[in-house]
Amino acid sequence: MKYQVVIGLEVHTQLTTNTKIFCGCSTRFGAEPNSQTCPVCLGFPGALPVLNKQVVENAILAGLATNCSITQRNVFARKNYFYPDLPKGYQISQFDLPICQHGHLDIEVDGETKRIGITRIHMEEDAGKLVHADIPGVDDSCVDLNRACTPLLEIVSEPDMRSPDEAIAYLKKLHQIVMYLGICDGNLEEGSFRCDANVSLMPVGSTVFGTRAELKNINSFKFIKQAIEYEIERQAEILDDGGKVIQETRLFDPNTGTTRSMRGKEEAHDYRYFPDPDLVPVLIPDQWIEDVRATLPELPEAKRARYVAELGLPEYDAEVLVSSRELAAYYEETVALFPQAKTVSNWVMGEVSRALNEDNNRSITDCAVTPALLADLLKLMEKGTISGKIAKTVFDEMYKTGKAPEKIVEEKGLVQVSDTGAIEAMVDEVLKNNPAQVEQYRGGKETVFGFFVGQVMRASKGKANPAVVNELLLKKLNG
Amino acid sequence: MEIFDLTIHELHEKLKAKEVSSVEATRAMLERIEAVDGQVNAYITVTPEQALVEAEAADKRIAAGDIAPLTGIPVGLKDIFITKGIRTTCGSRILENFVPPYDGTAVAKLKEQGAVIVGKLNQDEFAMGSSNESSYFGPVKNPWNLECTPGGSSGGSAAAIAARTATATLGTDTGGSIRQPASHCSCVGLKPTYGRVSRYGVIAYASSLDQVGPLTRDVTDAALLLGAVAGYDPKDSTSVNTPVPDYVAGLATGVKGLKIGLPKQYFIEGLDPDVKRAMDEAIALYKSLGAELREVSLPHTEYAVATYYLIATAEASSNLARYDGVRFGHRAEDVRGLKEMFAKTRAEGFGSEVKRRIMLGTYALSSGYYDAYYVKAQKVRTLIMQDFLNAFNEVDVLLTPIAPTPPFKIGEKLADPLQMYLSDIFTIPVNLAGTCGISIPAGFSAGGLPIGLQLIGKPFGEATVLSTAYAFERETQWHLKKAPL
Numbered sequence: 034m035k036y037q038v039v040i041g042l043e044v045h046t047q048l049t050t051n052t053k054i055f056c057g058c059s060t061r062f063g064a065e066p067n068s069q070t071c072p073v074c075l076g077f078p079g080a081l082p083v084l085n086k087q088v089v090e091n092a093i094l095a096g097l098a099t100n101c102s103i104t105q106r107n108v109f110a111r112k113n114y115f116y117p118d119l120p121k122g123y124q125i126s127q128f129d130l131p132i133c134q135h136g137h138l139d140i141e142v143d144g145e146t147k148r149i150g151i152t153r154i155h156m157e158e159d160a161g162k163l164v165h166a167d168i169p170g171v172d173d174s175c176v177d178l179n180r181a182c183t184p185l186l187e188i189v190s191e192p193d194m195r196s197p198d199e200a201i202a203y204l205k206k207l208h209q210i211v212m213y214l215g216i217c218d219g220n221l222e223e224g225s226f227r228c229d230a231n232v233s234l235m236p237v238g239s240t241v242f243g244t245r246a247e248l249k250n251i252n253s254f255k256f257i258k259q260a261i262e263y264e265i266e267r268q269a270e271i272l273d274d275g276g277k278v279i280q281e282t283r284l285f286d287p288n289t290g291t292t293r294s295m296r297g298k299e300e301a302h303d304y305r306y307f308p309d310p311d312l313v314p315v316l317i318p319d320q321w322i323e324d325v326r327a328t329l330p331e332l333p334e335a336k337r338a339r340y341v342a343e344l345g346l347p348e349y350d351a352e353v354l355v356s357s358r359e360l361a362a363y364y365e366e367t368v369a370l371f372p373q374a375k376t377v378s379n380w381v382m383g384e385v386s387r388a389l390n391e392d393n394n395r396s397i398t399d400c401a402v403t404p405a406l407l408a409d410l411l412k413l414m415e416k417g418t419i420s421g422k423i424a425k426t427v428f429d430e431m432y433k434t435g436k437a438p439e440k441i442v443e444e445k446g447l448v449q450v451s452d453t454g455a456i457e458a459m460v461d462e463v464l465k466n467n468p469a470q471v472e473q474y475r476g477g478k479e480t481v482f483g484f485f486v487g488q489v490m491r492a493s494k495g496k497a498n499p500a501v502v503n504e505l506l507l508k509k510l511n512g
Numbered sequence: 513m514e515i516f517d518l519t520i521h522e523l524h525e526k527l528k529a530k531e532v533s534s535v536e537a538t539r540a541m542l543e544r545i546e547a548v549d550g551q552v553n554a555y556i557t558v559t560p561e562q563a564l565v566e567a568e569a570a571d572k573r574i575a576a577g578d579i580a581p582l583t584g585i586p587v588g589l590k591d592i593f594i595t596k597g598i599r600t601t602c603g604s605r606i607l608e609n610f611v612p613p614y615d616g617t618a619v620a621k622l623k624e625q626g627a628v629i630v631g632k633l634n635q636d637e638f639a640m641g642s643s644n645e646s647s648y649f650g651p652v653k654n655p656w657n658l659e660c661t662p663g664g665s666s667g668g669s670a671a672a673i674a675a676r677t678a679t680a681t682l683g684t685d686t687g688g689s690i691r692q693p694a695s696h697c698s699c700v701g702l703k704p705t706y707g708r709v710s711r712y713g714v715i716a717y718a719s720s721l722d723q724v725g726p727l728t729r730d731v732t733d734a735a736l737l738l739g740a741v742a743g744y745d746p747k748d749s750t751s752v753n754t755p756v757p758d759y760v761a762g763l764a765t766g767v768k769g770l771k772i773g774l775p776k777q778y779f780i781e782g783l784d785p786d787v788k789r790a791m792d793e794a795i796a797l798y799k800s801l802g803a804e805l806r807e808v809s810l811p812h813t814e815y816a817v818a819t820y821y822l823i824a825t826a827e828a829s830s831n832l833a834r835y836d837g838v839r840f841g842h843r844a845e846d847v848r849g850l851k852e853m854f855a856k857t858r859a860e861g862f863g864s865e866v867k868r869r870i871m872l873g874t875y876a877l878s879s880g881y882y883d884a885y886y887v888k889a890q891k892v893r894t895l896i897m898q899d900f901l902n903a904f905n906e907v908d909v910l911l912t913p914i915a916p917t918p919p920f921k922i923g924e925k926l927a928d929p930l931q932m933y934l935s936d937i938f939t940i941p942v943n944l945a946g947t948c949g950i951s952i953p954a955g956f957s958a959g960g961l962p963i964g965l966q967l968i969g970k971p972f973g974e975a976t977v978l979s980t981a982y983a984f985e986r987e988t989q990w991h992l993k994k995a996p997l
């Protein structure tokens with residue numbers, strides 16, 4: 034039978050606030066275990082949570098960026114369950130009144146735009162983590178509570194996605210947005226952006242969703258796609274055999290590309306949610322929402338449209354340039370200094386990206402060639418001081434040393450030669466040394482022309498102005 | 513008069529006049545504890561070395577002319593208050609050896625004033641109980657009659673006042689746990705408005721009901737001690753940011769023209785005749801002082817106990833989840849796997865009353881029952897709150913009994929938890945409404961057991977409640993009677 038897959042995603046984004054959601058401890062990643070803790074995040078008797086206002090503002094930002102309505106009376110709830118890395122025996126989260134609701138994101142797959150609903154975004158605290166002791170003969174586990182009480186936004190989509198590609202497009206879009214908002218570092222490997230996927234199958238044409246499996250905590254876009262693809266196959270096989278998919282949580286194993294059951298339905302939790310009596314409701318007046326709205330940056334979609342409409346960039350270039358907030362900022366700064374949108378785009382997408390990629394995927398914000406330096410380089414090229422080819426050499430040097438392009442050109446004697454006399458001498462020399470090719474050309478084999486250009490450029494060590502070279506060659510050969 | 517008999521304000525005068533030093537006062541108190549606490553069992557932990565160090569520091573401060581109302585005063589704390597470096601058990605085996613790494617806000621405020629902490633007081637386990645029989649450290653005996661309970665859950669805090677083993681104490685009141693033992697031990701116990709005193713560093717029983725308050729020998733001391741611990745605390749988001757009045761300065765306002773309400777649902781058939789007589793005498797006294805007494809109605813009173821036991825146990829079931837043996841406190845041995853560790857630790861660590869309430873609360877919150885129990889209880893709670901607000905549109909203060917009977921015998925109600933739960937019937941509504949109430953000595957039964965009187969005030973009406981209580985105290989001698997110990 035043919036099946037239609039139905040996918041809904043739950044994304045946990047860890048916020049980049051300096052302190053935790055309910056205490057003043059640092060949220061820095063990678064510190065000595067339990068060094069960033071206090072009675073509150075350790076869940077000690079008598080300690081009480083106090084809400085970090087910045088978390089609320091980040092949540093409002095996320096809601097506004099995803100077209101949600103903002104809930105003005107927010108209640109925190111306790112989600113009760115026992116786990117050794119959950120210090121209080123409950124997690125403080127939001128339940129029936131999440132801060133953001135009824136939003137959506139538009140994604141594009143195969144040139145078609147599709148709207149994915151966002152059910153809710155809510156604020157919650159993270160748990161700690163278990164560290165399994167690496168000591169021979171010891172099978173104890175240790176608890177590190179540095180991460181306990183760090184702020185998370187859980188972003189829950191509607192089950193609107195109908196293919197793994199749509200799921201990935203949605204996730205990437207969401208990832209891009211939280212990065213643009215500056216509220217999440219987007220690091221999948223460190224768990225700052227983690228995704229659970231709910232996957233079910235129904236016969237094509239049906240409107241009734243099948244039983245879903247929940248795929249937990251997958252830490253790369255590639256693995257999410259693999260996990261969903263595997264799950265589609267697995268469920269289809271069960272259904273084809275006349276079996277029933279059971280509702281369960283499954284873990285993805287990146288080594289085998291398969292998913293396996295984590296716990297069955299019989300252990301389904303009753304979390305006994307109820308409003309946390311230690312936290313008063315958070316009231317968000319209109320003015321607060323408007324103040325946060327005023328800090329909303331231009332989002333990728335709007336930016337891309339503007340690049341196409343105002344700068345005349347091709348869709349493809351615009352898409353690539355807005356892929357990260359930092360790259361777009363770099364591009365815009367350069368264009369401000371050197372207003373040739375497409376030339377700058379070529380360079381940013383070309384040389385700049387290549388150099389960064391080759392340099393261990395270094396971030397654009399660490400690029401030694403600043404927008405000002407790149408603009409200077411492009412100006413030298415525009416003036417004809419250097420050729421495009423030399424410019425690439427100069428760029429590499431700038432990337433390595435951070436030096437100004439003028440300085441490199443001067444130090445290395447890379448100024449383009451446009452002096453007709455000097456070039457003419459080189460042209461004559463080349464023609465004299467290659468009589469056979471001259472004969473071929475004159476005999477009608479015009480493709481040899483490129484050979485002569487190459488020879489002259491080589492003789493000039495690349496410095497000859499190609500336009501002058503072309504002109505003189507044509508004159509001499511045809512003359 | 514012995515040093516340990518003095519009130520805060522009396523001892524303060526002597527300290528100020530250098531007639532006595534804090535070290536002397538502290539020694540006297542420690543000796544008194546040594547002498548009589550074996551009979552009363554009010555203390556779980558006595559801290560003599562630390563107390564004497566604090567007393568010396570207080571004496572230095574006094575010598576330098578820097579004396580606050582509590583400087584150098586020996587106080588005891590219910591063992592529900594987190595104290596840095598001092599074992600804090602909450603009356604439970606699960607915290608038997610727990611030494612906290614921090615001080616809570618109320619304790620820090622006392623220390624700032626230079627109060628001397630002489631020890632940690634016995635209580636019902638996790639503040640669950642009305643008789644102090646559920647402590648892992650054994651029952652507290654009522655100093656007025658060692659066969660009787662002192663009331664609960666701040667029974668140790670009340671008994672220490674009556675036994676004169678602390679000048680003043682702090683307790684907590686979730687459903688009457690300060691007022692009811694104060695009544696049973698003939699001392700003054702004040703439950704402030706919810707949010708008036710920070711709960712930071714107070715081990716939670718039911719977070720939306722718990723409130724810290726003083727237990728003292730007289731009303732002036734209650735005003736002093738409340739003033740010392742009240743106020744907004746950024747560490748407790750439920751604490752309220754409203755100024756703390758000078759409670760002592762307002763005491764002598766008098767009750768002329770004051771409208772005192774008598775809720776008809778509190779003066780019912782079956783009230784113990786001794787209690788009834790004490791109430792009648794109090795009403796007559798207030799009338800003679802120029803107060804205007806009138807009957808009011810709190811129509812939802814009959815649902816208060818049921819509502820309380822749903823909300824309090826629901827919150828407690830969650831608040832007590834952190835005692836799992838992972839990070840602190842008791843951990844069961846010889847277990848296989850995590851689940852068994854959790855289960856056995858809690859089975860061994862908690863007593864039967866705590867287990868009963870955790871189960872009740874877990875049930876009330878479980879899916880399928882949540883709406884019928886917890887949500888319904890919250891709705892009734894709103895109605896009870898509204899009852900009080902309506903009453904306070906008509907009157908300034910309410911006068912009621914504290915408990916239906918004088919103190920009962922140890923063991924008498926243990927077999928019947930429901931009977932025990934009903935002993936808080938007159939105090940619980942105040943916690944549900946979140947407002948304030950005081951218990952003051954108002955007489956004795958034919959058998960010589962104390963009877964208390966409750967005055968209930970508007971939210972943040974502690975000053976009125978205190979001045980109303982003070983007017984009564986000034987005309988009576990009940991608070992001066994000493995337990996035969």
Ligand SMILES: [Zn+2]
Binds near residue numbers: 056057
């Ligand atoms: Zn912390």
